[in-house]
Amino acid sequence: MSSSPEHHEPSFIRKYVFSLDHKTIGLQYMFTSLTFLLFGFGLMLLMRWQLAFPGKPIPIIGGLFGDTFAPGGIMLPEFYNQLGAMHGTIMVFLGVVPLGVGFYGNYFLPLQIGAGDMAFPRLNMMSYWIYFMGGVLMLSSFLMPGGAAQSGWTSYPPLSVIAPPGQTMWLISMTFIITSSLFGSINFIVTTVNMRAPGLNWMRLPVFVWAQFITAILLLFAFPVLQAGAILQLLDRVAGTSFYLPAGLVVSGTLLNRAGGGSALLYQHLFWFLAHPEVYVLILPAMGIVAEILATNTRKPLFGYKTIVRSIMFLGVLSFVVWAHHMFLSGMKTSLARIFMVTTMVISIPSVAILSCYVFSLWGASIRFRVPMLFALAFLPLFGIGGLTGLPLGFLPTDIYLHDTYYVIGHFHYVVVTGSLIALMGGIYHWFPKIFGRSMNEFWGKVHFWGTVVCMNGIFFPMFIQGLAGMQRRLYDPTVQAHNATTQILSPFQLLAAVSLLVFQFPFIINLFVSLFKGQKTVENPWEATTLEWACPSPPPHGNFLSLPQVNRGPYEYSVPGMKKDWSAQNE
C-alpha cells in the first residue's frame, strides 16, 4: 500500500515508462491509441481529398509524399490502396480497441471491482509494450519497398499473397497485436474472476465490468483464429506454401510457380471468425461506458440491469456464429447462407434490448446535461442508425446489392465512430476528474461535442445515399463509373465535414492538456456516482484503495426512497 512506511518512490523509468501500475499502463494505452486515431484519421483525410477531387494535386501537404506515393502531389492508386488498408487496420487494431480495452479496461476494471491492481502486473506491462512495438512496425511498413500493406484491412488472398513486402510487415505487426491482446485478455479475465472486493458478487458488477469481461473472452477465443490465418498467409508469402493459392494462378501474365490446391475462401473464414467478434470488441466497452454515464447523470437506477447483463453475454456467444454474413457473395451455398442470415437476425435482439434499456433509463429522469452525458445521449440514436442499417446487410437478398458499396462503409462507421468513438470520448470527460483529480472545461467540451457530432454525420450520412446509388467502396476514382456522377456532388461536402471534424478535435486536445495541469481541482466523487472507482482518492494512489472496500449493494442505487441523499455508494 502507498501509505506503508517501507514504500519508496520508484525511479522515473519504473514510474512512467516500464510501469507495473495498471493506471500508468492504462494512460500509456490512452495517449498511444489517441495518437494512432489521429494518424489514422489523417490518412482518411487524404483519401477524402482524392474522392472529392480525383486526380487533383493534394493542397498544402501534397509535396511531402515524394514521387513514390504522390508524384506532383497527385495520389497514385497504389498509395490510395495503402491509405485504405492502413486506415482500417490502424483505426480498429491500434486505435479503438486499445482505447476501449487497453485504456478503459486497464484503468477502470480494477478500480470498479475494488482491486489494488491487475492480477499479473508484469504481463500487463508486456502487453502494452508489445502493442506499442506492433504499432511502430505497422507504421514503418510505409517505408518498405512498394509501400505499406494495400490489400484492404481484410488482406484477402490471393491478392495479399502476391502484394509487395509491406504485407509481410502487416502480418508480423498483427502477430504482435494479437500477442498483446492475448496477454491483456488473460489478465482481465483472471482479475475479474479472482479479485472482486468482498461482497461484490457477479450481479453487483457494474455494466462496464461485464462489458470488459465479455470483451476479454471474445478476444481470447477469436484472435488465435486470425493468428492461424495470418501464419498461413505469412508462409504463403515467404515459405512458398499454397494454403490460399489455387493451382495455375497467373500473375501479370506469368504462371505462379506454386504447388497450388489451396483455397482463398479458407482465409476469409479464418479472418471473419475473428473479425465479427471484433465488432463486439469495438462496441461492448463503449456500451459499458454509456451505461455508467447514463446511470450517473439520470440519477436513477439503470433500467433492466439484469437484461443488459444477459444481453451482453448472449451477444458474446452469438458473435461467434454469424461470421459468414460477411461472405454472402463468396458463392457459399444458399442453405448455409440461410443459417447465417438467421443467426444474424437473432443477434440484433440483444443489441436492441440493451439500447432499449438505455432509452428507458431516461424516462422520468431529472437528467444532468453535462458533457459526458451529451456524448452518451448522442450515442443512443447514432448507434441505433448504425445497428438498424446493418439489418439489410444481414439479409441475403438485399446484401447482394449492397455488398461492397459505400452503404456498408456508412453502416459500420455509424457503429464504430458515432457509436464506439463517441462513447469513448464521453468516457474521457466522465472519468477525467478521477484520473487526474481535475476537471475538464465544460464550454470547450460542448464545442467539441457539437462540432464532432455534426461533422461525423456530415461525413457518414451521405455514404448511405452513395451506396444505395451503387457506388463501390475501395474505388480510387469513383468518376470512372458513369452512374457515380449523380452522387459525386456529395464528396466535396464530405471532405469539408472531414476537415471540420479535424478542426473540432483541437478544442478537445487543448482542453485535455490544459486541464491536465491547470484544470479546476475536484473532489473524490464530483459526479456523486455509486460505483467503487469513486471511493478511492483522485488521482488514485499506487494500490488504489486506502483500505479493502466492502461492497454492500448493487451498482446503481440512485434515488432510493427513504434515503437522505439521492445516491448510495456500493461500499456504503
Added chain:
Amino acid sequence: MEHNSTGIPHGKLGMWIFLSSEIMLFGAFISAYIVLRMGSPNFGVPPEAIMGRPLATINTFVLITSSVTMVLALAAIQRDNTKQFAMFMVLTSLLGMTFLGIKGYEYHHKISEGLTISSGLFGSFYFTLTGLHALHMIGGLIFNAYVLINGLRGKFNSRHYERVEYAGLYWHFVDLVWVILFPVFYLI
C-alpha cells in the same frame, strides 16, 4: 490486501485461460487442414514409406512417458522430496529432447525424399503444424528448466509447488496436441 474471490490461484486460472486460447489456435489450424484435405482437388497424401509410421509411434510413446514423469515430479515435490523432483524433471526434459531429436531426423528424412513445406498442401500442413508444435515443445523445455533451477534452489516445497503444477499443465497440453496431430498426419 491480497484477496481472492474464488480461492483458485491467479496463476492456475491464468494458465487454463491461456491454454483455452491455445486450443483455438491449434483448432483453427487443424480445421483448415481438415477443410483442405476433404475439399482440395490436389491434396496429395504421401505414401507410408515417406511418413514413417513406426518412428512416429515411438515418438508418441516417448512424449506420453514424459507426461508420466512430469506427474511424478509434481508428486515428488508435494512430498518435499527435492532430489526425486529434480530427477523426474530432468527425465521429462530429456524425453522432450528425444522427441525433438527424432522429429529432426524425420524432417531430414522427409525433405531428402522430396516432401517439403512447399512441395504440396500435405507437406505445407505437416511442417507448419508439427513445426508449431515443436516450438511449443521448446517453450515447454524452457519452462521446465526454469522450474528445475528454482526447485534446486529450494524455492518449491509441499506448500509452494504452484509453478511446477503450471509447467505440468502446459506440458500435458503440448502432449495432448501431439496426440491429436499423430493420428491426423500418420494414421488417417
